[in-house]
Amino acid sequence: MKNQHTRRQFLGATTALVAGAVVGSNKLFGAPTLVRSLGEKPNSLVKGVQIGVITYSFRDMPDQSAEATLQYVLDSGINAIELMGGPAETFAGAPKNSVDMRAMFPLMRKRRENQTLTDDEQKQLADMEAQMKAYREEVAKWRQSASMTKFEQVRKMYNQAGVTIYGFKPDAFGMQNSDAEIDYGMRAAKTLGANQVTLEHPANDAHTLKLGKMAEKHGIRVGYHGHEQQTPTFWDTALAQSPGNAMNFDLGHYVAAGQPDPLGLIRQKHTRIASMHIKDRQTPAHGKGNLPWGQGDTPLTDVLTLMREQKYTFPATVELEYQVPAGSSSVAEVKKCLNFCRNILA
Template sequence: MHNNLQNRLTRRRFIGTAASLVAGVTAAPSLIAAPNIIRRYNKPDSLINDVQIGVITYSFRSMPDQSAEATLQYVVDSGISAIELMGDPAEAFAGKPENPVDRRSFYQLYRKERDGEALTEEEQKELADMRAQMEAYNQEVADWRQQVSMDKFSQMKKMYNDAGVTIYGFKPNAFGKDNTNEEISYGMRAAQALGASHVTLEHPSDDAHTQRLGKLARKHKMYVAYHGHTQETPTFWDTALDQSKYNAMNLDLGHYVAAGNPDPLELINAKHDRIMSMHVKDRQTPEHGQANLAWGEGDTPITEVLQTMRDQKYSFPATVELEYEIPESSNAVQEVARCLEYCRKALV
C-alpha cells in the first residue's frame, strides 16, 4: 500500500509540475519564476515567505475516503506541505477498532443540540442510542490505546514526510475530562511519533482539567493548544496559559471575529509566543450575520494577519479550515487549493 501510494504521488506530482512548468515558460518571456518552480518540484510547498500555511484534515471531511493514504493524497493535491492531523486517519492506520456509529450523523445532531436547536422526538431517541453505542465504543478504544505500539504512527510520519508533508499538530479524541491519564499520555506519545510539536483540543472551560493537561504535557514535553469557537475573547486562554508553559493557544481567527471581538492583530501581537497554530477561515462579524464565506468575502482580516506573521516573523502555522459551503462544481481539495492561493497572493 505504501509503495503504491508513493508511486501515485510521484506520477501526479511529475505530471502536475511538468504542466505548470510548460505553462510558465509559454506565458513568460523570462524564467524569473523558475526558482519557485524548482523549489516546489516533486513536493508540495506551502511555506510562503517563511509563513507556513497548513491545513487541518477536517477540511477534507466531505471527501469519500478518510483513510490515512487518501488524506495524504488530498493534502498533496491541494498543494499543502504541513497539516494538523485529526485523530481518525492516524488511529485507523494504527489499527483502532472501527466505530459502529455514523460520526457525521452523530455530530450533526450533537451540534444541533449544542447550539440550542429543538430536536424532534425521533432525533432525541436517535441521539440517545448513538450516545450509548459511543460510550461502549469509547471503552473499547481506551483498551486498545493501552496496548497499541507507536510503530505505526512512526510509519505514518515517514509516509507523510516522504511525500513532502510534515505533521505539526495532532487532534485525537483522547484529551477530554472523561479520558484517563493513560489515554492522554497515549495521545501525546502518538503525537511525538507523528512528529507533531503540539496536540490540539477544544478548550474544556474547566480550569482543573487544563491544569491536569498542563502537568501531563510537561511530563511528555508536548504542548497542548486549546481551540475555541465564538466563546473566544482576548482573555479566553489566560488561566490555562498561566497554569503551565506547555499550555498554549490554537487560535481560530474566523471564530474570533465572528464573536465580535476587537482587532485580532492586537491579540496575536500580544500572545504570538503562546500560539502553536492558528485556524483560518473567513467569517462575518455579528453585525453582518457571522456566516462562513469564501475567503475574501467575509470580515476576517486574513491578508493583514498573514502579512503581520510574515513581517514579524511569527513562527506558528496558519491552518486552512474549510468551513464555507463548497460549490457544486468543486470539491474540498480544489477549495483548499483556492484558499492556499489566496494566502500566496497575500504573502508574495
C-alpha cells in the first residue's frame, strides 16, 4: 500500500509538471528526474508477445481522467495500451460528458448481444443515446480547433511512467463524423504515439475506403473491430481497399460466433492484424458466456503460443468483459488476466 501511495503522489506531481512545464521548445523541466525516481516500470512484453489492455476495461472505475487511467494501467502491470478517447480528450479540454457511461455500456452490450431489454431499460437507453447525440455535436465543434499540445502532454506523461499508447479509440471515425473529425482523430493518434486507430466495423464499403485512404496519408492504420458478426471473410473488402485498413480482431467474440478455426485465420492474416482483443468466451453450444479466463472455450493458450513461436508483433489486448467478482476491481482482474498470459508464455 505504501508503494501505491507513493506512486499516486508521483503521478499527481508529474501530471502537474507535464501540464504546466511544456514551454517554448516543448521540453519538460523537472519531470524526468521525478520519473526516474519512481523505480521499476511496468513490463507486459512476455517472451516477445506484447500483452496490452484497452482502457475500456476500467470503465467501471469512478475516475475516468487521463491521470487516473494511467494509474489503473500501472497498477495492472501493463506497459502498452489501446486508449479510449475519453481520458485523452477530457485532458485536452473537450466538453464534459453528462451521460453515465457506466450505466450505458451494459445496456448497449445487452442490446448488441440480442438480450431482451425491459421497457425501463429501453427508455433509459433511448434517453442516453439522445443525450449522447447532443454531446457528440458539442465535441465535433470542439474538435475543429483542438490543439495537439495537450495530446503531446498525455503521451509524455504516459511514456515517462513506462506506458506506450499503440492504439487510440475516440468516437471520431464513424459515418456520422466529418472528414475534419476523422483527420483530427488520426492526428491526435499520431501525437499520442499510436500506430493505429480503432473503431467498430461500419459495414459500409465507401466508409472503409475513405478511412483507409486517409490513414495512408497519416502513416497510420485503421483497425476494424468486430463482435459476433466476425467471419473469416469479415475484413476482406476493407483489407483489399487500402494498406491503411487492418484488423482489430476479437478472439473471444470470434469463438462466441461459432467460428471453428481462429488460429487458421490468424496465420493467414497476421500481417494485417493491427491488434487483437483477448477474452475468454464460450462457444454457442455452451451458451456464449463471457467468463473468467480459463473457464471458457477460447483457445488462449494456443493463440498466445502461436504468437510467441511465430514472433507475431501485433499486441494481444486484454479486454475485461466478464463480471468483476464482489470484493475485487477491474484493475485487480486485469492483473489476473496478465498473469494468466504470463503463465502460458513462461
